[in-house]
Structures are given as structure tokens and as C-alpha cells.
Amino acid sequence: MATFTICCLPGDGIGPEITTEAQNVLTAIGRQFGHTFTMTDEPIGGAAIDTHGVPLPEATLQACRESHAVLLGAVGGPKWDALETAIRPEKGLLALRKGLSLYANLRPAVIFPELKEASYLRPDIVADGVDVLVVRELTGGIYFGEPRGREGEPGQRRAMNTMVYDETEVRRIGRLAFEAAQQRDKRLCSVDKANVLEVSQLWREVMNELAPSYPDVTLEHMYVDNAAMQLVRDPKQFDVVVTSNLFGDILSDEAATITGSIGMLPSASLGDEKPALFEPIHGSAPDIAGQDKANPLATILSVGMLLRFGLGLEQEADAVDAAVADVIAQGLRTGDIAGPGEAVLGCRAMGAAVVDRLQARKD
Numbered sequence: 001m002a003t004f005t006i007c008c009l010p011g012d013g014i015g016p017e018i019t020t021e022a023q024n025v026l027t028a029i030g031r032q033f034g035h036t037f038t039m040t041d042e043p044i045g046g047a048a049i050d051t052h053g054v055p056l057p058e059a060t061l062q063a064c065r066e067s068h069a070v071l072l073g074a075v076g077g078p079k080w081d082a083l084e085t086a087i088r089p090e091k092g093l094l095a096l097r098k099g100l101s102l103y104a105n106l107r108p109a110v111i112f113p114e115l116k117e118a119s120y121l122r123p124d125i126v127a128d129g130v131d132v133l134v135v136r137e138l139t140g141g142i143y144f145g146e147p148r149g150r151e152g153e154p155g156q157r158r159a160m161n162t163m164v165y166d167e168t169e170v171r172r173i174g175r176l177a178f179e180a181a182q183q184r185d186k187r188l189c190s191v192d193k194a195n196v197l198e199v200s201q202l203w204r205e206v207m208n209e210l211a212p213s214y215p216d217v218t219l220e221h222m223y224v225d226n227a228a229m230q231l232v233r234d235p236k237q238f239d240v241v242v243t244s245n246l247f248g249d250i251l252s253d254e255a256a257t258i259t260g261s262i263g264m265l266p267s268a269s270l271g272d273e274k275p276a277l278f279e280p281i282h283g284s285a286p287d288i289a290g291q292d293k294a295n296p297l298a299t300i301l302s303v304g305m306l307l308r309f310g311l312g313l314e315q316e317a318d319a320v321d322a323a324v325a326d327v328i329a330q331g332l333r334t335g336d337i338a339g340p341g342e343a344v345l346g347c348r349a350m351g352a353a354v355v356d357r358l359q360a361r362k363d
């Protein structure tokens with residue numbers, strides 16, 4: 001029995017809807033296992049721009065630092081798209097990741113047996129299941145590199161971003177990925193563009209230098225264009241994929257086509273210190289925001305990762321994962337994972353179903 005402070009950042013679009021359902025699950029876990037989760041909501045993204053004029057208020061960052069773990073919904077939306085990059089909602093999330101030094105983003109893409117038909121891939125490709133862990137570098141690369149910016153008058157406009165990594169950054173994400181592979185099927189695929197980019201050549205060199213320290217792990221390298229193709233051609237060939245910030249962002253969204261919906265994929269953003277951050281891999285889905293249509297399971301599975309990686313509560317994490325597996329096995333579906341003619345639940349009903357399953361498993 002323990003008390004934990006969880007800093008919750010609902011954000012924009014579907015963010016508040018999915019966060020509410022995830023909070024309900026956390027409360028239910030607290031009841032079941034005798035923990036107290038003290039949850040406070042703080043503004044980030046567009047919501048923070050509207051109330052505080054900035055996408056990451058200092059008070060939000062401070063509240064995160066003082067918490068045991070952070071749970072985020074999503075940020076961004078058309079309302080703020082015309083703002084300059086430095087004060088857009090997405091900048092708030094980037095600044096949060098950087099501010100908490102969360103350099104490793106774990107994005108598991110697992111297909112639930114009952115959702116094989118929701119996969120966009122041919123049935124024979126997903127028949128034996130899919131279980132890929134994308135380890136994405138999160139605080140470096142082109143999202144943060146300098147110089148960046150725009151200049152020039154119309155007719156002569158230029159814009160630039162810089163992809164830069166130093167070897168320390170590559171080594172620490174590499175170590176974490178090798179260690180993750182040791183806990184799984186011991187296969188690590190490092191994805192880069194070393195046939196064109198010097199930054200990728202350094203990335204590949206450092207991965208090769210690390211390999212002898214992990215003799216039980218088989219390391220292979222793959223160019224990102226081929227990896228994008230292989231991921232849908234034969235996803236079973238991958239166990240752990242380690243890659244840079246931009247490539248990992250793209251490949252993990254692509255992995256969502258395998259599992260049926262991006263509404264199913266959680267993530268954990270980790271650093272060397274606590275707190276860590278947990279969020280679905282999807283965005284704020286403005287097209288369905290406020291309509292009770294969002295799938296809350298990616299965020300609920302992120303609560304599972306929060307319990308496991310953020311708080312070290314393995315049994316509690318297993319309970320969340322099992323309750324989600326149960327509702328899927330029961331045939332409950334939000335619109336994004338429903339087959340033709342299947343009944344569709346809203347975001348609230350799906351969240352409530354997970355809470356019910358937790359209760360039923362306890363009884």
C-alpha cells in the first residue's frame with residue numbers, strides 16, 4: 001500500500017476524453033490494490049496557450065518534476081496551427097520531454113489475437129502474431145537540432161532543420177535498446193540512413209561498438225526506407241527496433257496499421273531519473289474530438305506502462321493489461337477497431353468496460 005502523485009496533462013482534442021478514462025482505470029487499480037493515486041490536472045499544449053500564453057507553463061513542468069509519474073493525453077489542433085513553431089502546442093510536449101531528460105521512448109506494437117482482422121495487413125502476415133518494440137530516441141535528432149528556422153522574402157524563402165547526434169546520445173539509447181532486446185527475443189535492428197547521412201554513419205558505428213558488450217543479442221542494421229517496407233511486408237522479422245527521433249516517430253505510426261489502429265498503441269518515455277512520462281503514440285485526433293468516439297485503450301495501456309516502468313508495480317500493470325485483453329476478447333470495439341456490422345462503443349463506455357473487467361477479475 002502506497003501513495004503516488006500522478007501529474008496528468010490532458011492537453012487538446014481527444015486528450016481530455018482519453019485521459020479521463022485512463023484516470024478512472026488508475027483509480028480502480030488504487031481501490032483494488034490499496035494504493036492512493038493523487039492525480040492533478042495541469043495545462044499543456046493548446047490548452048496552456050489559451051490560458052497561460054505558452055505551451056508549457058513553468059508550473060506544469062514543476063508539477064511534473066514533483067510527481068512520481070506523468071500521464072499525457074495529446075496536444076495540438078487546427079486552432080493553433082498558424083502559430084510560429086516556437087509557441088505551437090507540440091513545442092510544449094517537446095520541451096517537456098527535454099525538460100525531464102526523457103531520451104528513450106518505448107513504443108510496443110503488439111497485435112491482440114482477436115484484432116487480427118482489424119489489421120490492415122493480409123491475414124497470413126499477422127497469423128502468428130506480431131510483437132515489435134520500437135525504441136525511439138526522444139530528446140535529440142532533427143526535432144531539436146540547431147540551426148533551425150526560416151528566412152527570406154517571398155520568392156527567396158529558405159527553411160532549415162538540422163539532424164545532429166553526439167555519440168553519448170547514441171550510446172545511451174543503444175544500451176537501453178540492447179538491454180530491452182536481452183529481455184525479449186534478443187534480436188535488435190538498428191534503423192538509419194547511413195548510405196546518405198553522416199549522422200547515421202555515426203549512429204551505426206556506435207551501435208557496432210556496443211554490440212560486443214551484448215554477445216547474446218544479434219544486431220542488424222537496416223536503412224529506414226527498407227525498414228518502412230519490411231515492417232508491413234514481414235513484421236515478424238522484427239523484435240526490437242532502435243532508431244532516431246524522426247524515424248521512430250514515423251515507423252511507430254506505421255506499426256499501428258499492423259495492430260489495426262493507432263488508438264491501441266501506448267508508450268513510455270524514460271530517462272535516467274524519475275518521473276517518466278506515459279502517453280498514447282497518437283495525436284489529438286481533431287477529426288473526432290468531443291464526439292465520444294476516441295479509443296481510450298492506448299492511453300489505458302499507457303497506464304499499464306506507467307504502473308510497470310514508472311512505479312514498479314508489476315501486478316497492478318498486469319491487471320490493467322489483462323483487463324484490456326479481456327474487453328477485446330469479449331468483442332467490445334470502438335469505431336476504429338470495429339469490423340463491418342460490429343457494435344461500436346464510445347470512449348466512455350470502453351473506459352467503463354475496462355474498469356468493470358478489473359472489478360470482475362478481482363471478485
Ligand SMILES: NC(=O)C1=CN([C@@H]2O[C@H](COP(=O)(O)OP(=O)(O)OC[C@H]3O[C@@H](n4cnc5c(N)ncnc54)[C@H](O)[C@@H]3O)[C@@H](O)[C@H]2O)C=CC1
Pocket residue numbers: 014018073074075076077078090093262263264279280281282283284285286287288293294295296298336
Ligand atoms: N503526442 C502528441 O501529443 C501528438 C500530437 N499530434 C498532434 O495531433 C494533431 C492531429 O495530428 P494527426 O496527424 O491527425 O494525428 P492523430 O494521431 O491525431 O490522428 C491520425 C488519425 O488517427 C485517428 N486517431 C488517433 N487517435 C485515435 C484514437 N485514440 N481513437 C480513434 N482514432 C484515433 C484520428 O481520428 C485520425 O484519423 C496535430 O496537431 C498534431 O501535431 C500528433 C502526434 C502526436
Ligand SMILES: CC(C)CC(=O)C(=O)O
Pocket residue numbers: 090091093094249281282
Ligand atoms: C511532438 C509530437 C507532436 C511528435 C509526435 O508526433 C510524437 O511524438 O508522436
Ligand SMILES: [Mg+2]
Pocket residue numbers: 249250253281
Ligand atoms: Mg507521432
